[in-house]
Amino acid sequence: MTECFDRILRKYGQTVKVNDGVTRAFFQPAREKEKAAPFAVSSLGTVDDRRWTYLGRTQLELGDHLEFQGQTYAVNSCESVRLGDEPVYWWASLTAEREAEE
Numbered sequence: 001m002t003e004c005f006d007r008i009l010r011k012y013g014q015t016v017k018v019n020d021g022v023t024r025a026f027f028q029p030a031r032e033k034e035k036a037a038p039f040a041v042s043s044l045g046t047v048d049d050r051r052w053t054y055l056g057r058t059q060l061e062l063g064d065h066l067e068f069q070g071q072t073y074a075v076n077s078c079e080s081v082r083l084g085d086e087p088v089y090w091w092a093s094l095t096a097e098r099e100a101e102e
Contacts, residue, residue: 001083006057017067018058025056027068030093051076054092065097072097 013024030051052073054060060078067073078092 001086001088002057005088009057013056014068016054016056018056018060019064021058023056023058025054025058027052027054027056027066029053050096052094052096054078054094055081055089057089059090060092066092066094 009024009026012026014027016023016025016027018025030053054066054075059080060066060075062075062078064075064078065072066075073094074097076093076095078090080087081089081091
């Protein structure tokens with residue numbers, strides 16, 4: 001099953017950087033049914049508060065960082081997804097890291 005998932009990632013996945021390595025994964029905004037806008041308004045302006053979903057073969061852990069198209073994301077939660085006893089891929093929920101204030 002992992003070989004099949006690897007072929008799908010190679011063909012349809014996006015290139016992401018996980019910590020110091022580059023891999024292929026599915027990475028997209030998480031769907032939220034009841035949210036009106038994908039941002040919050042603060043005294044400093046708007047802040048993207050969307051959650052992002054990662055599906056990939058590279059294991060993620062809390063504290064890890066993922067980079068996609070120049071933006072860095074922090075892992076909020078993660079777990080392996082198994083088929084029987086075999087871990088097939090990793091699922092993670094991430095949020096965009098805010099840029100440091102100057």
